[in-house]
Amino acid sequence: MEEKTDALPPIADFSAWYNEILRRAEIMDVRYPVKGLYVWYPFGFAIRKNTYNRLRALLDVDHQETLFPLLIPDHEFMKEAEHIKGFEEEVYWVTRGGLSELDVKLALRPTSETSIYPMYALWVRSHADLPLKLYQIVNTFRYETKHTRPLIRLREITSFKEAHTVHCTWEEAAAQVEEAVRLYTEFYTGLAVPVLISRRPDWDKFPGADYTIAVDTIMPDGKTLQIGTAHHLGTHFSKTFGITYEDLNGEQQLAYQTCYGISERCIASVISVHGDDTGLVLPPSVAPVQVAIIPIIIGKRRDEVLSAAEGLLTELKSMGIRAELDTRDMRPGAKYYHWELHGVPLRLELGPRDIDAGTIVAVDRFKVKRQISSAAEVGPLLDEIQETIRNRAEGAREAKIRLCYSIDEIRSAVQGGVAVASWCGDRACADQIEAETDAALLGSDLRGPYNERLLDTGCIVCKKNGTAALIGRSY
Template sequence: MEDKTDALPPVSDFSAWYNEILRRAEIMDVRYPVKGLYVWYPFGFSIRKHTYNMLRSLLDADHQETIFPLLIPDHEFMKEAEHIKGFEEEVYWVTHGGLSELDVKLALRPTSETAIYPMYALWVRSHADLPLKLYQIVNTFRYETKHTRPLIRLREITSFKEAHTVHCTWDEAAGQVEEAIRLYSQFYHSLGVPILVSKRPDWDKFPGADYTIAVDTIMPDGKTLQIGTAHHLGTHFSKTFNITYEDLAGEQQLAYQTCYGISERCIASVISVHGDDTGLVLPPSVAPVQVVIIPIIIGKRKDEVLAAAETLCSELKGLGIRVELDLRDMRPGAKYYHWELHGVPLRLELGPRDIDSGTIVAVDRFKQKQQIGSAAEVPALLEEIQKAITERAEASMEGKIAICTTIEEIRTAVESGVAVASWCGERDCADRIEAETDASLLGRELRGKHAEKVNGNSCVICGREGKGALIGRSY
């Protein structure tokens, strides 16, 4: 389905590049006849599969996977006041079954607190049942009225990983929020995607949470993309849904809860953070094809070359590598173009001369060429590529972050990235920062090395002592 006649727009024209790469590299088809709903092409789905399998294996260490229903009856959905307020404008409602009207309207889950917690109220009996840590990977729905965009702003989020935990104490729940952020950091590291962690201001937290910690990355156009959140729910929901446990003394106690989620924005970040003017650049960890073999077939030695290429292919499969042998009747150049567009980390070329010299030409996605002796060298090469892709993305993100001491500096910085500036913590000052820079205050940076450069400085608005906050334009 790719189109070889036109060049891909450059990444510097990010919006055009993003739309084109989704189509040409066969990630998502945007032509589905409902706004905000998109179709996964099989190649895109395969990136999704490898990515979510990695997320699963991280979570499975101490969570259990499950599935709860999509449809939430309105009486449950409407129980928690802040939560309703946060979601009422973006919930889809099922009102009819067959030809008749339903007695009870059913919400399509925008997130599953109100589907899961009535069951938790039944399941949690005693302190011995806690902590309880479940997750599901499901479709969720938001009636988005803003401009929709594949993988980023959707009406059907096809791949929402949401975890929901229950604990005996507030502190344990806070520890779980920390643990969630640690897991997410590990996950994004394995995707080579650098992140910023911040505590969202109180007025920007999840509806029904004590506080929210968010994970963002910076896109090529300098805008931030929120790619994960973890919420301390305190007892907001356990009060509403009556989730209590019997403590060691035999007393009933309200339980403390957390939830944390990642959507297919994780795929959007992999595509956007690594991609270049030639196409996708996929880290080996999630590339559907990690290595492509291109036989260079010239004249009489065709059979010999094909046999050698097939042997190489089996050897790589034997090493657990996802490899493709490209035998299509096309010029090698056209094949290079195809696989570079699809972000394949490593290309191996094999022709008569290579057979004679007992070597293989290895070309990475950045067109660095070298000769290798055998398949056995490939795993180490892929590790190097994974590392190079990660370092390149980290350097690129650091280049988009500016330490600022004045509103003017922030205004300039958010044109092309994220500003770090001292903020006193008050809403009035945050509002003024946002109004004067046309950007959002993401919150105080946590775990990062940027905030410490301005911690203790005067707030850029009021001059009182402040701490480092992240400010940027957000998707």
């Protein structure tokens, strides 16, 4: 866990920056001896823990956490035709146990519909059991043949939060999809990560869904990253798995379902959206260390400074602030570098002169220096930094979105960002847009003021009525 001090690649060179920051800020180690599998360093894991605790808190309001098996027998996995087709090239299969061949092959879940729904068929009996809203946070697996990338494209997704709900009617399920979108928006607001919410085109929806709403963010290189999805499953799975309930009239009815998921891509987005040329920038909401205290030790007053710093540490901790006192035998400058690289939102410097003056020097991650006079000011300061990080990210997002009224404009916009243009919903028009811009039509009905801003110009290809569509290159 040595620290290199040569310069980090600039974030403008995003791929290089991303690979380097993961190692230097001790988030993931990529040297595990299987492609697409990575190791969480303790510091990275602490970010994960804080982030997922926030997600849990949001869900626990009206969902219950649970845990289903990883291994799915082939006869269950193969039940839903569209679902199989969507995953057959990506599933890992366990075929041997000990020294013998298994009679029934076992799939490593790529997602858990076929693990959970046979149980839902047993659990759901009556309308009184509905809605049922469960979630789990688990590892899932995809045999990725494309280029893999830590936290983004993985063979083991270590941190898949998937919720699965069951409802009496199609409309209630649709309302739950909206509720999922609201939850995810709140979650990402807490991470200061701006999102774009749209409806995936039919050919890109979840295998076995009526429709899919996706949450994307824009990375520093202008490519989009899908960081959450919510699916209306209709009765596709309830038909296959026999999930029915007795209604008020005593009749058996097919249940309606939704599922929605977030993976460790949420961590990738926090790292990428906020980071800068100096290193990580972590929002206080998830930073493992929110405040680093650096004692400025000069000769004779060493003990006095250390004891004041320890007092400050205790005080901050008692306020629930995640603070650390850095007493390592290093120059202060090297410590500043270390904590900036690790994205710590606030550094407090405390030396003899500060003690004499009754002040503390507070330097935020953007190197803005303030003088504060007590620990009580730290909490509000962290809130302010959280807000600054959010505004900065909002601004960066806005700068990367371009309203487009011609194919040429789209072609140019997707070089370093995303295009928003009117699209009628027809596959042929989408194909033409994609072919001529070398970008993907990611979604329609883009949430936000985009429909209005586009001024009803009609589909960019055929001029029929359209909605704001998101067009870009994606990870």
